[in-house]
Every structure is written in C-alpha cells, then in structure tokens.
Amino acid sequence: MSDKVFRDPLYNYIAFDRNRDGWLVDLANCREVQRLRRIHQLGVSNFTYPGADHTRFAHSLGVTHLMKLVLEHLERVSDAERIRKARQALLATALLHDVGHGPFSHLFEPCLGINHEQWSMAVILDQGSQVHEILKREDAYLPNHVADLINSQDTKHPAWQRALMSSQLDVDRLDYLRRDSLFTGAGYGHFDWHRLLTTMQFHDDETDLVWPAKSAMAIEEYIFARYYMYQNVYLHKTTRGFEVLLQAMWKRADELRKNGINVNANPVLEQFWKSEDPNHETMPVSDYLAVEEFTVLEQIQRWTGHSDKSLADCARRFLNRDGLAMVEPPPPVNPLKSNDFGKWEADLHLLLKAKDYEEPSMYCLADTVKGKYRQPYREEKDPVNQSAVNTIRVLVDERPVAIGAYLPRLGAVITPQEDRVYYYVPKEIRQEAIELRRKLMSSNSDTEFGN
Template sequence: MCIDSFEKQDRLPIEKVFKDPVHDYIHVRHKLILDLIDTKEFQRLRRIKQLGTAQFTFHGAEHSRFSHSLGVYELSRRIVDMFERNYPDDWDCSMRLVTLCAALLHDVGHGPFSHTFEKIFNTDHESLTTDIILSEGTEVNTILKRVSHDFPNQVASVITKQHPNPQVVQLISSQIDADRMDYLQRDAFFTGATYGAFDLSRILRVIRPYKDGIAFQYQGMHAVEDYIVSRFQMYMQVYFHPASRGMEVTLDRLLYRAKQLYKEQELYPAFDLLDPFFEENPTLDDYLKLDDGVLQTAIILWTESDDAYLSELSKMFLHRKPLKSVTYIDGKDDDVVETLRDIVGHLTYDKNLYTMTNSSSDLPYDYKLKNKTPIHLMQSDGTLVELSKVSSIVKTLSGNLHGDHRLYVPKEFLEEHSDNINMFQEEYDAFQRHIVNGAIIHPNETD
C-alpha cells in the first residue's frame, strides 16, 4: 500500500468511527476527512432530510444528507482499500485521498427540499457543491488546500466528471457507484421498503478497476442484476410515490405563491432569509444559511398570511393535506387535462395554484446513453461484456423509461364522500366524467 508524505503525516493516531445503522461502523483514518466532517458547510447537511417530502409518506424516512454522505464516503473507503490490496497494478493509490474527499463532499451543495426549491429559485445543487469546494471563504476550501493549492480543483473535477482518472469518477458517479449503493440501502432501511435491499457485500467483493474505469467480475453478475432490479423497485415504489409527489407539488405551489407576493410587495409575514432568492441574486453565504428548518419556519409564519391562497397552501403542507392526483397519458390527454384544470378554476380556486401536472420517469439502466458509462462484467480471460448482453432481466429493463404523468388537484374533486361536494356538485360531476379508477379516460375510450 503506497502512502504519500501528506497522507502519512495526516493519519490519525487512532482511527475515528461513527456508528451507522446501515454500514455498522464508518471508519475515518485521515485528519483531513475528520476536519471536513466538522466544517460548518458539512454539518449543515444534518439539517437537510435525504428524501425531502417522502418523509410525509414513509414516516421513518427522517435520515439526513449528512448520514448519506458519510455512507458514500465509507463505501468508497472500503472499495479503495480493496483495490489497494488486490489490484495494486490497476489502481493508482495516489488517488485515494481525492476519491474519499469527493465521496464525502458530493452532496454538500444540497438545499432544503432540494429539487422543489431548485425549480422555484433556479438553484443547482451540483454547481453549489463545486462552489463550496472552490470558494476561498468556505471552511471546506481552506481544509482541502492543506493538501495542495490545487487540491480543491481536483476534488471538484471528480464532482463535475472532468477528472482525468475514469476509475475515480465512476466510483462516485456512474450507473452503479458508491452514491447509489448507499442511498438505495439507506432509503430502503429507513422507509421500510425491503425490496430496496440488495447484496451489497457481494458487489463490494466483485468490483474491480481496469484501465478505462470500473468493472465487476463475471461471477458477480447476479448481485449486480439484483442491484438494478432493486433500484427500479425503489424508484417505482418510493421515489415516485404519488403522495410524496403530492406534497412536493403542494410545496412547489406555495413557494410559487410566496414568490409572486414578494414581487408584488405583498408578502406578509416577511422572511428575510429568503429575500435574496425571491430577488434571484443570492450569494453562497445566503444559500448556506438555509436548511429544512428555515424553510419550514417560513411556512409556519405564512399560515398566518393575509393572502388566503398562501395561508391555505401552507396549512395544507404543514398538516399533510396535499393535492391529490389522477394519472394520464402524456401528450394524448393534454386537452382533457386542461378541461379538468378549468373545472377546478371555475370555483374559488386559482387553477395555477391548485392544479399542477407532475411527471416522474427513470431509466433503471441504459448502455446506449453517451453520458452514461455501461456496466461491464470482466470475464476470466480479462475481456469485458456489457451487462444487458448476458442478463435477460437487465435487458428487459434497459433503455425503457418507467414512471407516470399525474394531474394534481384539490382532494375534494377525487373524494366521493367529501363534505364539500354538495357545495359544487355540478363541477364535481363534470370532473368525474373524465376519470375512472384514478386515471383520466382517453377521449377515444368514451366514443
């Protein structure tokens, strides 16, 4: 095992461990890693939930970006240790520290309810991650520069997939990487979705480096196959759950309304920490002040807003009374979707605030995409074969988008025994004529 002068000097006298419910112990041997964990930028991740609005569907999903980031670091450490023991001729051991730092910091730029927040306020967590790594004012940047002045750039290049070593990049970001392996196992554990589990120990046994990246020994094919299927199941059953998306849509609409009111100088109560985002000129310092608690505090205040829409949407989110959905076929049902939105808008609802379409789709695996590295299996003679060529299960899932398209509306339009139906029976009946069993009836089906 090769150790450069900095790494030797940086070793802790006794390794530090973090007890983890998924990986048992997380081992830290480098003072640099421990100091990065202790930075204010990384500690902020304790206050950001990993699964955003999914916590309102799966009540156990209270885990944080902090614990996930530690998990990605730990898996990367185990893989690098194994590479150094078993494949010293194929793995450049000088890549150890940059790999571990990139693994630890890969999500440091995430914000509160990240994907919804990003859409409304035009932020991007990946760009913010590199900003945190590269900006001289951050504690993360100061610590990384202890290795060398250029070391922050090296770590950032792994995040942006521009690092010259493809093995390092693929360990952190590929179709089977330390990031995905941790969040699938972690999210399955905390949501209770046991079908998200896969044989992680076997995958860590058969993963190996080669000249152009990362491969897996052929005899480990079924473990990799299991990972692909588990990923598919988690997206369909957890990440794309209609109720979680309903909470996300409700949050989206209330933030949209708050932004409208701010621009009209009618937002009350005001919330200074969000002003730079409403004005669309936030600094990195502004962003780092945000977490889930900050955003939820704003929403609590807005329940007392003078604006009836913002107040009602805020209460719907806080009290878990989200907009409800019907499924539809993308494109073919556009006219019906607009008809249904108009029906909602005919009442006292604002259809732009109380209706919204939401599409979720995912490729479980694809070997054709230019920006995706195929999963390769290494045969006994050293030749590579792409996974879907030898796995009929993966071939079936490969290249096909899976997910659905949903129209979200106030729940009164979908609940047969709602107390409010009598107040708008005509509109309710008109709405119901276009749906059956929770799905929009395509016009051709009513001919």
Template sequence: MCVHSFEKSDRLIDEKVFKDPVHDYIHVRHQLILDLIDTKEVQRLRRIKQLGTTQFTFHGAEHSRFSHSLGVYEITRRIVDMFDRNYPNDWDPSMRLVTLCAALLHDVGHGPFSHTFEKIFETDHETITTDIILSENTEVNAVLKRVSLDFPNQVASVITKQHSNPQVVQLISSQIDADRMDYLQRDAFFTGATYGAFDLSRILRVIRPYKEGIAFEYQGLHAVEDYIVSRFQMYMQVYFHPASRGMEVTLDRLLYRAKQLYHEGSLFPLFPLLVPFFEEKATLQDYLKLDDGVLQTAITLWTESDDAYLSELAGMFLNRKPLKSVVFEKGKDDEIVESLRDIVGKLSYDKNLYTMTNSSSDLPYDYKLKSKTPIQLIHSDGTLVEISTVSSIVKSLSGILHGDHRLFVPKEFLEKDMANINMFQEEYDHFQHYIKNGTIIHPKD
C-alpha cells in the same frame, strides 16, 4: 508535498468511527476527512432530510444528507482499501485521498427539499457543490488546501466528471457507484421498503479497477442484477410514490405563490432569508444559511398570511393535506387535462395554484447513456462484456423509461362523497366523467 506523501502523513494514530445503522461502523483514518466532516458546510447537511417530501409518506424516512454523505464515504473507503490491497498494478494509490474527499462532499451543495427548491429558485445543487469546494470563503476549501493549492480543483473535477482518472469518476458517479449503493440501502432501511435491499457485500467483493474504469467480476453477475432490480423497485414504489409527489407539488405551488406575492409587494410575513432568492441575487453564503428548518419556519409564518391562497397552501403542506392526483397519458389526454384544470379554476380555485401536472420517469439502466458509463463485467482473462448482453433481466429493463404522468388537483375533486363539498353538481359530474380508479379515461376508451 505530493498528495500521496500528504496522505501518509495525515493518517490518524487512532482511527475514529461513527456508528451507523446501515454500515455498522464508518471508519475515518485521515485527519483531513475528520476535519472536513467538522466543517460548517458539511454539518449543515444534518439539517437537510435525504428524501425531502418522501418523509410525509414513509414516516421513518427522517435520515439526513449528512448520514448519506458519510455512507458514500464509507463504501468508497472500503473499495479503495480493497483496491490498494488486491490491485496495485491497476489502481493508483495516490488517487485515494481525492476519491474519499469527493465521496464525502458529493452532496454538500444540496438545499432544503432540494429538487422543488431548485425548480422554483433556479438553483443547481451540483454547481453549488463545486462552488463550495472552490470558494475561498468556505471552511471546506480551507481544509482541502492543506493538501495543496490545487487539491480543491482536483476534488471538484471528480464532481464535474472531468477528472483525468476514469476509475475515480466512476466510483462516485456511474450507473453503479458508491452514491447509489448507499442511498438505495439507506432509503430502503429507513422507509422499511425491503425491496430496496441488495447484496452490497457481494458487490464490494467483485468490484475491480481496469484501465478504462470500474468493472465487476463475471461471477458477480447476479449481485449486480439484484442491484439494478432493487433500484427499479425503489424508484417505482418509493421515490415516485404519488403521495410524496403530491406533497412536492403542494410545496412547489406554495413557493411559487410566495415568490409571486413578493414581486407584487404583498408578501407578509416577509422572511428575510428568502429575499435574495426571490430577487434572484442569492450568494453562496445566502444559500448556506438555508436548511429544512429555515424553510419550514417560513411556511409556518405564512399560515397566518393575509393572502388566502398562501395561508391555505402553507397549512396544507404543514398538516400533510396534499393535492391528490390522477394518471393521464401524455399527448393523448392533454386536452382533457386542460379541460379539467379549467373546471377546477371555475369553482373558486386558482387553477395555476391548485392544479399542476407532474411527470416522473427513470431509466433503471441504459448501456447507451452518454452521461453514464455502461456496467462492464470482466472475465478472468481480462475480457469485458456489457451486462445487458448476458443478462435477460437487465436487458428487459434497459433503455426503457418507467414512470407516469399525473394531474394534481384539490382532493375534493376525486372524492365520491359530495356532502361537504361546496361546488356545482354539473361541473363536478363533468370532472368525474373522465375519472375512474385514479386514471383519466379518454372518450374513445
């Protein structure tokens, strides 16, 4: 049976809906999609927060990667439904099912506090996503194979951006795709950051397929501009928030210390689910046992560790007492940064555990990116124009990295009240000499 024939026979007599705070209702019209949602690999995403340590800054940001995955599926469903209706000559309806499956599964490989965990244990959520789709030991793979034996490969090829149809790839991964559309709206909703909102309904009206991919009708220019500006604001105000990054750095140093102690043979309590990762021998099944709750349980146990550093860092993370930061200019301030780290190290701290530099940067849009296709506007006669050539707003944001570099240190080094701080006045004054209003001051300034 071909995919298109399977898609027709797989239609539910009565569609299923999920009530969603962002999209109102999420409509499921295929038994295949419903069965994928019910797999243990997708259900695991309920136990992983979408925004990781950002929940410690914006208390409403408790939403999961499961709800985000459903949201990406729903936006993609609305788009392909509209393509089926309005663009039968430009859109291949046999691509519907592979597009919907890729949308639902695009984040299935994420782990707990994904980016921090990935750095310490050298995992990659995109690689794990394709492994979940292709492994014969997963429920996801078994469900996908009901379409055809090759169907898991087709879905995985969308994730790896190797699928032969550029329209399918760009709907899931481009500079304006269903993934970004959902997480911007969803993250704005749950953080309360209204500047993350944009006119999604308008964008979904003006999006259309063409031979080389996805474009937007020219009259939708301002809606696309609004999306790009919203993305810029969310990165600057939410995703790069210094408090969230402070919690991320604290978690990073905590996991680093736990791994260090394991290799020294002195990690206690030992947490068995993490042993394969400490030994760098983790299998896919080991990975799928992890979620936020598992990692937080390990951290809770480590608050009672005999190792003073591990127990303190674990307590700092659980009780939201992150390392604090100052901004520095990379290149210009590198020597000062190292000098300040040395001061921290002299005053009863391990500088490798209690100091760390962290850089966050983002390109709101770049028409030169090789990994992402540029945003194209399409005129009524079919001619295309790249958006930054007709929008001064987009042009001003295009190709420019936005973000900053921060040095994270124990909070007492940035406090003015010395009454309760047990450190030498001279070293503290030397540290403060370079700090003013949260920024490292270069001697020549």
C-alpha cells in the same frame, strides 16, 4: 484509540483513522458539512414513510465509508501506489459530493433555480469556506481535484476515479439505495453490496472498471433494487403530491412578490430573493448556504396567515399533511405528445372555480415523471463508447460485455420508458375529477367513432 468512530445503523461502525485520515475528521466537522445534518436525504418522503428522517450528513459518511473500502480493495488487487495517490481526493469527494444541496435535497432545486452539483463545486472552491481551507491545507491542488470529480462534465482525471463516485454503479448509489430502504422500512434495497465492492477490477490497461462474470447475479440484484425503490419510494404518489404542492406554493409566492405584493419573507429568503438569478457567480456562497429546511418551514408557517387565500390554504395543507390526491388524466389526444390531454386541464379549472377555489392553478397540478426515472438503469448501446461511467459490464473471455447483453432478461427493466403525466387535485374533489375524466374519455371515444 486512534479511530474516530461514528455509530451507523447501516454499517454499525464507520471509523476514520486519526493518524492517517485526521484531515477527514476535520473536514466532517466543517460548518458546511455539518449543515447537511439539517437536510433530509429524501426530501418530504417522511410524509409517506414516517421513518425517513435520515439526513444528507449520514449518507455522506456512508458514501465515504464505502469509498474507503473499495480503495482498500483496489490497493490489494492493482497498482497500490496509483490508488494511494488518488485516495485523498476520492475520500474528500465522497464526503463532499452533496455539500451544495438545498432544502429537502433535490425537491427544492426547481424552486431555487439551482443545481446542487454546481453549488457543491462552489462551496469547495470558495476561499472563505472551511471546507476549502482544510482541503488546501492538505494539498494546494486538492480543492480543484475534488471539484473536478464532482463536475459531471469534467474529463481531466482518469475515468475510473469519476466512475467510483458517479456512474451507473457507484458508491453513492450503493449507500443511498440501502439507507433509503432501511429508513423508509420499504425493504426493497437489498443486494450483495459487499460482493460488488470486493470483486470490482481494472481493465484495459487499468484505466476502466469492470466486474467478473461471477458477480452478475449481484449486479442484477442491484438493478432490481433500483427499480423497486423508484417504483415504491422515490416516485410514490403521496410524496410526489407534497412535492408539487411545495413547488406550487413557492411559485405563487414568487409571482406575488414580483407583482409588488408583500409575501412576508423571512430575512434569509429576502436576501436570497434579491438575486434574480441565484447562481454561484452572482451570489455569495454564505447567502446560499443560509437557506435551510427550517428557513423554508418557518416561511411556510408565515404563509398560513397570508392574505392570499390560496397561498395560505396550501401552506396549511402542507404543514398539516392534508395534501392533494393523484388523478390519472385521460389518454393523450395526440399519442405522440405525452402531455396533450385536450380540454382536461381547462375542465378541471372550471370544476375548481365552481367549488370556490380562488386560484385553480394552485389546486390543479401536473406532475411529469420523466422516463429516465422510470427506467432504473441505462447503458450505452455502442460497445465502442462503453465505459464504467455509462455502462455496467462483466468480463466474458477477458472481454467486457454490458450486463444487459449478458443477462437479456434484464431487458424488461432497462428498456427506455416514456414520460408519464399525473395530476394532483384536492382530495375533496377527487371523485368528481375522476368522473370528469370518465366523461371526457367517453366523449373522445364517441368523436373517434363518428357518433
């Protein structure tokens, strides 16, 4: 048997041909890729959905599988030689696109002050990494090509190559929507993914990608799947509550550390904190990759006994899943400013102090949900500037038409959304916070009408 086979709950089997793609098997076995087995795909979503324990490694294998399928399809319907020339770089990009993720995936990026895309590129280009060694063994230019495709700002290579990996409809999204739906049990990530893969075609002198009009319903399914998954999984209030709690803990520890207070840092984080500006130019790749989820969880366990009562209490709350409760703030005082709630936050701090919370800022956490996350699909409005990277398009009379124009009913979910702000407070004072909100709204109403 020449295939290396992975048993996958989403695709049943993911197989790599050892004769043709033996290098890809070696790449999957690199220590930097194996590290992704220890990074949760959905951060702390398993606090909300107990089954959401799947990893970035499983997702990366799935994306590579889909990339292989779509390249086989494009070889059949277009210039096969051109596809074959790009095949190696695209498969490597699919497997390595998340190799720079930190603990809990996207959640911890603000804490570490990092961008996982930049670190993915750094890992690939680092001559000391096993990933770089294997890529360079195959082709001296391959590490650069892969790093270019991961770089969202790069334009060195044909747009269709980047569109397959990072666009409004790419193999990354096709995998994670269905995988996240499966493991959370939410059931919202269903769409005809196979049709989307096998009807994709080139357009405009074979430099851009489009779909035939007969695939419009599958595209619509996909857009609604994104909408439902964001509303019900990615932006779930319980998950967001634990996210802001973890970020608040880290911020508090960092403040204490900078004020000369011992935060009992474990050796890995102590090394990380030595760099005040942790980026791929100032920090060795190996030091960054050493920061894993178990590193952070062990640190949080240490904090449960810290002398700073707020830090210790929040650490215990996080580990024991005794999180904060969401409370909607009153309407903004200034409708043009989504985060202008007048004295709302100050009143919450007074309430917390009255309840003997030593550090109110740790228990009154504002969470801004960006409008772009509440809008599942965004497209370029100017037809001249539309491409597969920024717009999903179908062919109508041999002319590419944005899916939003072809299916106007999608307007309800692709209309730009405003930022929304929510607050998280301890569960035990939630009702008092709600009553405070009611009184503040009543006071504002009286002021507005001159009473």
